[in-house]
Amino acid sequence: MYELAKPWHDVDKYRRDRLKEALYEAELAEEFLKNGLYKNAAGKAFQAVKAYLAAVAAEKREALAQYYPGERTVQKKKVAVVDLLIAYMPTTRMKEVAARLGDRELELVVEKALDLHQFQYNGLDREGVFSRYTTLEIVERDIKDVVEFVKRRVTSGT
Numbered sequence: 001m002y003e004l005a006k007p008w009h010d011v012d013k014y015r016r017d018r019l020k021e022a023l024y025e026a027e028l029a030e031e032f033l034k035n036g037l038y039k040n041a042a043g044k045a046f047q048a049v050k051a052y053l054a055a056v057a058a059e060k061r062e063a064l065a066q067y068y069p070g071e072r073t074v075q076k077k078k079v080a081v082v083d084l085l086i087a088y089m090p091t092t093r094m095k096e097v098a099a100r101l102g103d104r105e106l107e108l109v110v111e112k113a114l115d116l117h118q119f120q121y122n123g124l125d126r127e128g129v130f131s132r133y134t135t136l137e138i139v140e141r142d143i144k145d146v147v148e149f150v151k152r153r154v155t156s157g158t
Contacts, residue, residue, distance in 0.1 A: 008083040011058050018055035019154050022048045026150040033143050038136060039123065042116035045146040049113035052150050054089040056106065057097055061086065067100055091117065109149045112142045 007014040029044035057064055061082060068082040085093060091114070098110040115132045119139055125131040133139050 006083075007058050007061070007086045008077075008079050011061060014086075015055045015058040018051045018058065022051035022055065022150050023154045025051060026147045026154075029143055029147050033140065033147075038139055038143075039120050041143050042139065043120040045143045046113045046117040046120065048150045049109055049146055050089050050091070050094065052153060053094055053098060053106070053110060054086055056101060056103070057086045057089065060101055064097070064100060105149070109146055112146050116142055116146065 025044045025048035029041045029048060032038075032041035032044055064085070065080065065082045068080075068085050070081045071078045072081060072084060073079070074084065085097070089097070094110050094114065095107075098107045116139070119131050119133050122131040124133055124136065124139070126134050128134050
């Protein structure tokens, strides 16, 4: 079993691992979409963005540290809060982290990924009350947009 490196041990390895994860999740999202498994594809597209965002955050760790100061104890070790944020990349902080990184395209993709995450659990809602998606056409477009973004960014190294 492969174990993900922790950013407080080896930030470069952690970043490489998360980029691989992002690419694998994007490929799975494509495969699920081809087979009409929209909720599964949405979930994988979300995970691809989450992994990619964590990788970018790891690369920009020093810039993010000013916004997330302090330390916490994890398994009897002091760990910087910014490293915990990078390691776990909580859904509730994804939009904030993307905004602090200053990449407008990434911010948009994070928004779409969060919408897809909601769709994964709530499905379609023709009235738009429980989900932002009222048609599968828009779900499919957002999944493709997110997957294309992740694959392009990971393969180009940006």
